[in-house]
Amino acid sequence: MIKIIKDGIIVTATDTYSGDILIKDGVISAVGKDFEAENAEIIDAKGKYIFPGGIDPHTHLEMPFGGTVSKDDFETGTIAAAFGGTTTLIDFCLTNKGEPLQNAIDTWHAKSKDKAVIDYSFHLMIGEINQEVLLQLPKVIEKEGITSFKVFMAYKNVFQADDETLFRTLVAAKELGALVMVHAENGDVIEYLTEKALKEGNTEPIYHAKTRPPELEGEATGRAAKLTGLADSQLYVVHVSCAEAVEQIAEARSKGLNVWGETCPQYLVLDQSYLERPNFEGAKYVWSPPLREKWNQDVLWNALKSGQLQTLGSDQCSFDFNGQKDLGRNDFTKIPNGGPIIEDRVSILFSEGVDKGRITLNQFVDIMSTRSAKLFGLYPQKGTIAVGSDADLVIFDPKTERVISEQTHHMAADYNPFEGMKIKGEPVSVLSRGEYVIKDKQFVGKLGNGKYIKRAKYGKQLSIEESVEALQASKS
Ligand code: DUC
Ligand code: ZN
Ligand code: ZN
16 A cells, blocks of 8 residues: 655654655655655645654663563553654663573563564663673674663662673674663662661662762763773663763763763653652652752753764653552662653653754754664664655654643553643654554554564664565564
8 A cells, every 4th residue: 555645844864844755565665746646545744744753772661670570561662652753662681691692582572572563673681791692692683683782880789790791792792793782870889878878767769869879870981981992892871861971971972982872851851859759759750870950951951962962762661650669668779760751752852852942853853763773773774764764654743732641641650750741742643664553643553563673783784675674584
């Protein structure tokens, strides 16, 4: 079936123009003016923006964490993502020390393949690195198309890896063509500060922030950046929350290092004072790194605008307030970290960023889609509007006004951290490979229609033909 999206304002990371998009066999087959075709479905997009589908580079769906499992899975999580204008996500596959990496990857395939309604891929956590792990990595890259590895510098005795592991991962990634991602906080010092806080009887949610000060994020970010320089490798710092970390990334980049940074909507619009909300409400706002003092928000926006930070991830890792967050009612260290963000990532960036004049429309597309496609080996199959690219498209009404609420969101979690926030702009329809997932604000997709995407190596773009081949291989 041929579809023609007519008279929309087409926006990419570089251009804005009005025109038509012709979709055939799931890909964009032409972009131009006044298209007509027999038997084509015509979609009127007058007055609407057409964006490439959003790419969320950072999610944790149905992930075991803190004695529980994150609430949104590949069904509710990808449906909510689609409502919000995201058509591809990259989820973190957690590994267990001493077990074959393939076991973890198989576990992640099993929980995603019959549920996802949009396309997805995986990053792989590296918790240890030894000869056995090194021997498995080429297969992870070649067979699975997993070209990004995640190292945790925090969560001592759970996920945390030491500096040797980080350095060896950086060296291996350089050789193999992968991007190393870090959760950058100094886990050893956090451990000391949390033990001290609990010993002194300080158990409320605000102590989560007080025991993870910004200096520890800045220190870990700087350390990871320096090790990257030494290994002549490449680094992507996830969920940057504060000025101290931005400074370290900017310094590394000024020296020409391949260091990239991501922030998240929560750090752009919420702040540390939310953790002090009464009746344990502060637990809804527990993330690691924690929310920071409000002035950091301007630093993060400026870093997105100036390009020192390049992407926006949701760090989607949702937990119910009742029954999950309250595991930590008497001890802030037991509050599962994270929140439901996946649905509002794109809208918040548009409303607070473009509508309020902090970033341009083209920067918005780059931050919410294109740059992640380029960094994570999805481009040009994903992340742009071009002939041959997947028809992953968002028809977006910039004029709608709405209020974010748990009452109307599509995530499974029982609260929304942005409750009551006024938002300008909303996706009206969302297409994944040419098929509607959201049509006129209604979900019309199908569970399992989302495809696993194998990604190209770092710095190496697949040609459109190679992308199509890879996609066909993943279908068979
Ligand atoms: N931080 C969170 O807040 N949640 C999931 C994992 C993480 O690092
Ligand atoms: Zn993290
Ligand atoms: Zn995360």
